[in-house]
Amino acid sequence: MTTQTPESTGGHDDTAQVYRVAGYAFVLNLFLAVLKGFLAVTSGSLAIMAGAIDSGTDAVASLVIYGGVKLSTRKTKGFPLGLYKLENVASVLVAIFIFIAGYEIVGQIFSGQQQPPEIPLPYIWLLLAATLMIFFFGRFAIRVGRRTNSPTLIAEGRHRQVDVLSSIVVLVAALLGYLEVDWHILGITIDQMGACLILVFIVRAGWDLLSDGMRVLLDASIDFATLDRIQEIIKNDPQVDRIIELSGRNAGRFQFIHAAVTVKTHDLDEAHQISRHLETRIREQIPHIEKITILYEPRKREHVRIALPLADENGRISAHFGEAPWFAVVFVQRRDQTVQKQEIMKNPHAATETAKGIRVAEWLVQAGVDHVGMKEDISRKGPGYVLANGGIQVHLISGDDLDAAVDDILTKGI
Ligand SMILES: [Zn+2]
Structure with missing residues (x-):
């Protein structure tokens, strides 16, 4: 790895x-x-x-x-x-x-x-x-x-x-x-x-x-309950993509934890921050851990997923994020940056009364989206933070055409 x-x-x-x-x-x-x-x-x-x-x-x-x-x-x-x-x-x-x-x-x-x-x-x-x-x-x-x-x-x-x-x-x-x-x-x-x-x-x-x-x-040095709790903590971090390996050993009363994860970022500093954050969370909840070693690597995917809010099913870009009735998810092949397919999805939270922007952002994080293009600048608002926390990069776009917007994002480099 x-x-x-x-x-x-x-x-x-x-x-x-x-x-x-x-x-x-x-x-x-x-x-x-x-x-x-x-x-x-x-x-x-x-x-x-x-x-x-x-x-x-x-x-x-x-x-x-x-x-x-x-x-x-x-x-x-x-x-x-x-x-x-x-x-x-x-x-x-x-x-x-x-x-x-x-x-x-x-x-x-x-x-x-x-x-x-x-x-x-x-x-x-x-x-x-x-x-x-x-x-x-x-x-x-x-x-x-x-x-x-x-x-x-x-x-x-x-x-x-x-x-x-x-x-x-x-x-x-x-x-x-x-x-x-x-x-x-x-x-x-x-x-x-x-x-x-x-x-x-x-x-x-x-x-x-x-x-x-x-x-x-007698314990054979693997405490499954503790490992389970640690696994939960790691899995619940929105920036963690997958747990590759998790193990632990005891020395006296003290535990040594070893984990390998893939993270939803390519930025080294950011990946390091994620692992530091995980370590803090684990230490907060489980006492007597002497050392936590977290190996991290960026998640590997063949495709990059770009999501865009749509005003209609025909690919007209919406001026809004949370209120957009439809979303397009475009799959771009990482190797040669060509568009492989696109899916139009109904926004499940368009009719929600409160915090729809946040709910939509969480929905996109769960859908494994890597990039979002939109006209609204939400970087200082709740949904913007949810997207950033989930490792999603936000691009400001202009124009109404879906294909043009995707091209725009691709030429800026992803
Ligand atoms: Zn003594």
């Missing part, structure tokens, strides 16, 4: 930026997991260990998102089915691992024979720095997410804000450990209580990974 441009959404810069920030999220979480893991093992703090597992979980979740964004930037038709299934299998496996790790921590918390952790001062500073990094990264991700209209990044940012809370819990537990504050409640130390609190965050993150991964695996 002679696709004009492979991407109508956002543009390359936006996509590259979403991709980059999703990558940073993974690197940050992995770094934090390794850092906290090291601090936990060397200090013997359960709370810090729980924090490390929390960050590790988030690293895996970020990697899944990163993979989803990366796949969405491919310009292939259809999607590499095997690959994204693998992502989801991985997230389910990791979720199970997280629950096992959480269970281990619970076991240690309640084993009751734990040495108090030994926390040197630099550990406090490192944990404080980690908390600040998460905080600022979260704000950064939300800002870029808003600008690029990316629900993935906004969700990443929100998640980082929640992580700030769990990091503060770890920080406070470590600080009290450093100060050698030795409180017990029912024999449970502060470090153990901190670990308990972090477990809540771990279970939450693990559950998200598990349920998103399972949902995508």
Whole structure:
């Protein structure tokens, strides 16, 4: 197919930026997991260990998102089915691992024979720095997410804000450990209580990974109800001629939509506007769509249809548009601009009381007309806008003769 441009959404810069920030999220979480893991093992703090597992979980979740964004930037038709299934299998496996790790921590918390952790001062500073990094990264991700209209990044940012809370819990537990504050409640130390609190965050993150991964695996990743709704939205746009292809895939909670349509215009800018408009409409009605790719190409027809309002059946041009009792539709062969046939049709709305111009314009759009010639200038009136929206080009003509009018339009070029 002679696709004009492979991407109508956002543009390359936006996509590259979403991709980059999703990558940073993974690197940050992995770094934090390794850092906290090291601090936990060397200090013997359960709370810090729980924090490390929390960050590790988030690293895996970020990697899944990163993979989803990366796949969405491919310009292939259809999607590499095997690959994204693998992502989801991985997230389910990791979720199970997280629950096992959480269970281990619970076991240690309640084993009751734990040495108090030994926390040197630099550990406090490192944990404080980690908390600040998460905080600022979260704000950064939300800002870029808003600008690029990316629900993935906004969700990443929100998640980082929640992580700030769990990091503060770890920080406070470590600080009290450093100060050698030795409180017990029912024999449970502060470090153990901190670990308990972090477990809540771990279970939450693990559950998200598990349920998103399972949902995508069980759904076979095609949500027909959503695709149907999108199909309706696209079909209802008067400037869309036909849907050639429509597909979608999931990455976690997010959906990636791919559509190919033919549009009723040859103007590239206009075609681009149509696809932007479609994207906006779809986003308005369906949340959590990360990316919509709409391929568009002009509709191909052998004939161009030219409609003219007639005063009588013999081909005398009417001075009016909506009130004209008859319409001629002339079929011109695109290849050599010769007239193939003409049909005279009765105006079904001539007797209508109100808004007949608009109704006639809608009727012509539905009839697949490409050009309309008329004497009245309606470009700033309702019917003029309906015609323009339907991709119909309006030509002002003079004279009363149908054949002359058609020649006139053809010589001006269509
Ligand atoms: Zn988290």
